[in-house]
Amino acid sequence: MPPIFDIKKCSGCGLCDSICMADAIYLKDYEEKEIPFLKYPDECWHCGSCRQDCPEGAISIQFPPDMLSI
């Protein structure tokens, strides 16, 4: 279920939330900052925009088993 967020690298800027065309990424409170999470994982189109635009390089892509195994 891409994307995967590296919370240590994430600055909480919210750009991934803002640009996600699926409206699948949202922010939530975490310790002293806001961090992204994938609220609607089934709706990710794997467009890669969040990974491309993340200023901290905090996003990686991992495809789910249904896509890799059929």
Add this chain to the structure above:
Amino acid sequence: MEILELSTDVLVIGGGLAGANTAMAAAEKGARVVVADKGNIDRSGDIGGGVDHFMAFLNQGQEWDTQDAFLSYVENVGRGTGHLSIIESVYCAELTDAIDRMARIGNPLTQADGSFYRTRSMGQPGPYWINFNGKRLKPRLGKAVRKLGCTVLDKVMMVDLLTHQGAVVGGLGFHVRSGNFYVIQAKATVIATGNTNRLYENPRINPFNTLLCPFDTGDGQIMALKAGAALTNMEYMRMTLLPKGFAAPGFNALVGMGGRFLNGLGEYYMEKHHTMGNRAPRYEVVYYTLEEIRKGHGPIYIDCRHLSQKDLDHLRASLGYDKDTLPDYFDQRGEDLGSKPVEITVSEGMQAGPTEVTGSGVKIDKNSASTVPGLFACGDASDHNRCVHGAVAGGYKAGKSAASYALGLKRVDSHPKSLTREEIDRFVAPLYRSSGYPYRQIEDPIRKIMAEHVGPMRSANSLRVGLKKLGDIERYLDEMKANDLHELMRTNETRSILSVGKIMATTALFRTESRNKPYHHRLDFPKTDNTNWCGLVVVQREGNELSCSFEATT
């Protein structure tokens, strides 16, 4: 949840590739512009994550490289699915400006050395595809649109058009995070909402695993139809070939670079079936691939092992421009184009144009105007734009025409009456139901019915059964429940998807022949009948019914 009222010259519904070019054109003509998009115009639409191809003739000296040759190609592959005079106006006449504009916004179509990298596929007489790096095309376009002073409404889903005295005078929408409702008065409105891509049962399980943007759900076409506009070419069910588990684009790059289609018996079947072999028109490749699978000759592969290392390197890069995550997918699945054939399959069906050069959706004229005053359309939502090249060129044409129309109106004679809270509440009703069906419980059966009854093998009987079942589902639309604003957006999309399905089945029933098989393949009328059906099926709403007519192409 507030009601916000805006007034503008041009309202653009959909800020993808076409809509962003529309907004640029209208603003550059001096119009006030509002752009509304369900996503964010910096990364929304079919090419939000990137793109690698643009079709063009360039007049570089070869006989196939002229406008006349290009229009002959349109005639050959389009087979009567578009008026050449309109394509000449909304694409050919805009092409030079479109290529210059791509460079102007910082995303030229050229390589680093200034040359065009051109490849040939899909029945083209010469290499019309320009291969380029468009990974940042949308962010650059978004920046250009904002710099021109357009009002950008990101994460706003438009749900209806405002009409007054027979003209479209704006639209209604809601913000998918705040819930605020927008009532936008506009002198001209442009539909730029793409195809309908979440319409058919998905062979890869997840209905959002689609070739083209799964958030393009025909909303604009349905709004236009309700406002009185005509639609055409809605009977075509587009399909393509793509990697087995991931609906990623790449067909044109793979074939353009020399990839060969291989069946499970080790035969290069397209080279046997078609004089153009692997470079045959897309619908021909899909048709023969389906035949191979039916004969038990699957699985199907794309074979690139014979390509040079240089071509393989270019191909790998290019595939990542078209779908940023496709190289990751190949890596994680253990695929390597250079060492073994990669398994591919036929995609889900889409409601989309029958070729890469003729579209479907809102019927437009040479000025991108619909059949309703004040309403224009472009990109994949219109019947004479298609693909990236159609969106860039046709989007700009629509923006110029809409601005000219809006600025030419001396004044707005009268506004529609203000909407009441009760009228707006019908769009948000699913939020307030205490119980009801999740949108997927309505949408999944629609996709199943479309695949089984309105798919690549149709007959009058199957289409009638499909229409009956779609009609049966319709009564549940008012029983959908949304738990939040995101789900409210999806329930509105479900309504559009069902309407598109009914239109598709109705128009497919009307066209009693087959054309561009398998995109419209009637088992009871398997032959193409150019005497009676070389043209467009036009569909409009009459009361609560759909009315079809035929318009011969010229």
